[in-house]
Amino acid sequence: MDHPAPGMAPTPLTDHETALVRAGLAVVEPYAADLTVYFYTILFARYPQVRELFPDDMDVQRDRLLRGLLRIVDLVDDPENLVRFCTLLGRDHRKFGALEAHYPAVGECLLASLARYAGAAWTPDVEAAWTRAYTTAARVMMLAAADDTRLRPATWAAQIVRHEHRGHGIAEITVRTETPYPYQAGQYVSMRTPWQRKAWRQYSPANAPRADSTLTFHIRAVPGGRVSNALVHRAAPGDIVTLGPPQGDMTLAAAGDRDLVCVAGGTGLAPIRALLEQAALGDMRRYVDLFVGARTAEELYGLDDMLRMAQRQHWLSVRAAVSHQHIAGREGTLPQVLREFGPWGQHEAFLCGPPGMVTAAARILRNEGVPAARIHHDPLSDPVLTTPLAPSRHEPESEYL
Structure with missing residues (x-):
């Protein structure tokens, strides 16, 4: 799949293209669960190198793909907010190890999946409109990731320096990053543990930024939660967790x-x-x-x-x-x-x-x-x-x- 030349701003879809994109989605929506299974099946078969980016349990991931796709379609006639949304996605995907080479592969398999379940409704015009929509979203994500790369790392290693149980399944965990972690009080942080290396969960620091580069998290062990239970019941001082970039505007x-x-x-x-x-x-x-x-x-x-x-x-x-x-x-x-x-x-x-x-x-x-x-x-x-x-x-x- 071709992408616009670097530096070229994405061109908004026309009203006709927007209508075709939404019409195509309406046709495949009854088959959404099967479509997402098929998408990941052919993606991993055609491009096995991308499998390592995804968690072992794909049930939640398939739902996330669908909801992300639905939001992009919802914003397809709202260029300003489509750019905002895809910018957030592009920056966040750096922590997963997503590369520019992965975007064409995803686009190819997504369009193939849509074509399979849309059947006769997948006309050349619908395919062209979807190609433009995906190209626009992917380009914004790639540009956002490239810009973010120049500003900060994708992740920060953080060592647990204190772990205290506070009762009722809650642990107070303090970590120290090797380099200053640039966040504001009120923001939240995605965290990965060494025991679930492809699973990220969001937690909010319970402190304003400190001079010693430490952050304290209050984490409750959620029933069935593999990440939270590991952090509360298994983690200990000396263990290393990974932090993604700070997010949120509650400051x-x-x-x-x-x-x-x-x-x-x-x-x-x-x-x-x-x-x-x-x-x-x-x-x-x-x-x-x-x-x-x-x-x-x-x-x-x-x-x-x-x-x-x-x-x-x-x-x-x-x-x-x-x-x-x-x-x-x-x-x-x-x-x-x-x-x-x-x-x-x-x-x-x-x-x-x-x-x-x-x-x-x-x-x-x-x-x-x-x-x-x-x-x-x-x-x-x-x-x-x-x-x-x-x-x-x-x-x-x-x-x-």
């Missing part, structure tokens, strides 16, 4: 000069704690209301640390809520308690925790007049596929390639 820079309302559930307190630590390092001229929630009082992870911070910082107010235990104080879900202490219409909001909690809290804040642009949270599932693209006229999906 203090996004808040302007408004007062803040922060909502944290479980280990979702980590990025909120990093934001507050960053705020304490500066000249804080606004107030912060922090709500920490859990099912029971014993599970109010990190609350004592936040209460101690509130004693030192006059601008910080901390409240806790439990939803499954009768205790003195606030009882109820975190979103319910949040609503009691409003209104929040003039605040900037930062949310982190289980997806259901984040969704409910965001709904309450919007109902109280907080614009969606002032409600900040990380993507609720796989970040690269669902990172909000602003400004955008498309609603992002709630779930990553």
